[in-house]
Every structure is written in structure tokens, then in C-alpha cells.
Amino acid sequence: MSVLRPQDQLPGLNAATILLVGTDDALLQQLAESMLREDCASALKVHLAQSLPLPSNVNRPRIDLIVFVVNLHSKYSLQNVEESLHHVDATFFLGKVGFLATGAGQDNHCSIHRNTVLRLAHTYRSPLFFCDLEVEGFRVTMAQRLVRMLQICAGHVPGMSALNLLSLMRSSENPFLEDV
Secondary structure, eight states: OOOBOTTSSOOOTTEEEEEEEOSOHHHHHHHHHHHHHSOOSSEEEEEEESSSSOOTTSOOOOOOEEEEEEETTOHHHHHHHHHHGGGBOGGGGTTSEEEEEEOTTOGGGOSSOHHHHHHHHHHTTOOEEEOOTTSHHHHHHHHHHHHHHHHHHTTOSTTOOHHHHHHHHSOSSOOOOTTO
């Protein structure tokens, strides 16, 4: 069982790599394509995985950001993400991990409650985004946000780090979810 560590590989010159982990291949592929269409000064690389751990025999670049995608219509999706989290080194959670919940636009069809995903993100002290990836406009907006977040996590934005970004993304109105 291999654990994914942020410093396993040397950083690529002007390269930024994101790993999208989730069970819905079609939506992940569409999100990846939207991200690659974004204007980015860095050489953007998007890797998709259904679950972790990743195969150890594959030559891959350093991963700057991991986004776990949870489909609120599938309990298997949440279970897969929870199992995959065990294969991520704790230092990744210092601003280089995020959660994306999709399918929230159709509340009546959800088999996972939003609070469950909120608790998961809170437990790992990582940002959580809600986005319906099936809607192209929402998907493009989320791709823009993820590309910007990736640039920061890769160290390509002067004066900003992943840890700074994490502290800025914390809500000042609701810093912790003890009541959830």
C-alpha cells in the first residue's frame, strides 16, 4: 500500500499537475477538458483516477493538488473517497487537497446528505466546493477556480502559498462546524 506524498517528485519547471479522484469518469473527463481549455501560464497536466492508491510502477509528475470528487447521488462515490483518503500523506492536507461535491442541484435525488460531505471536508480541514458538473456553465467556472488554485499550490503565484490559500478560504462567519 503506497501513500501519496507531495514531495515524492521534484517540481517540474513551470508545470502544475492536478489529480482528480472520483468514480464518475465522464464528469471527471469533462471537468479535465474544461480545465485544459483555460488560459494558464503554467504547463497544466490533469490526471484522473477512480481511487487511490495509484499504481507505483507508473512514471508520473509531482502532484500539486488533489481534488476528491463526491457525487451526492452515489453512496459508493463517498465510500470510494473515504477509502482513498487513507492513501494520502498528512502533509498534503496543508492546502493541497480539496473536495468537490457534485449533483447538489437535484436535492430530491441525493443519497448523501450535504452535511456528510461538510463533515468530511471539516475533518480533513480542506476546502469544499459544491458544483453541478453536468451544467456546462458551472463546470467552466469550477475549472477556472481549480486552475487558479492549482497555480497557487504549484508555487506559480508570487507571494501566495497553498497554506495561505487555505487560511483565506476559511469562512470568518462559520470557522468550524461543531453544530453539524
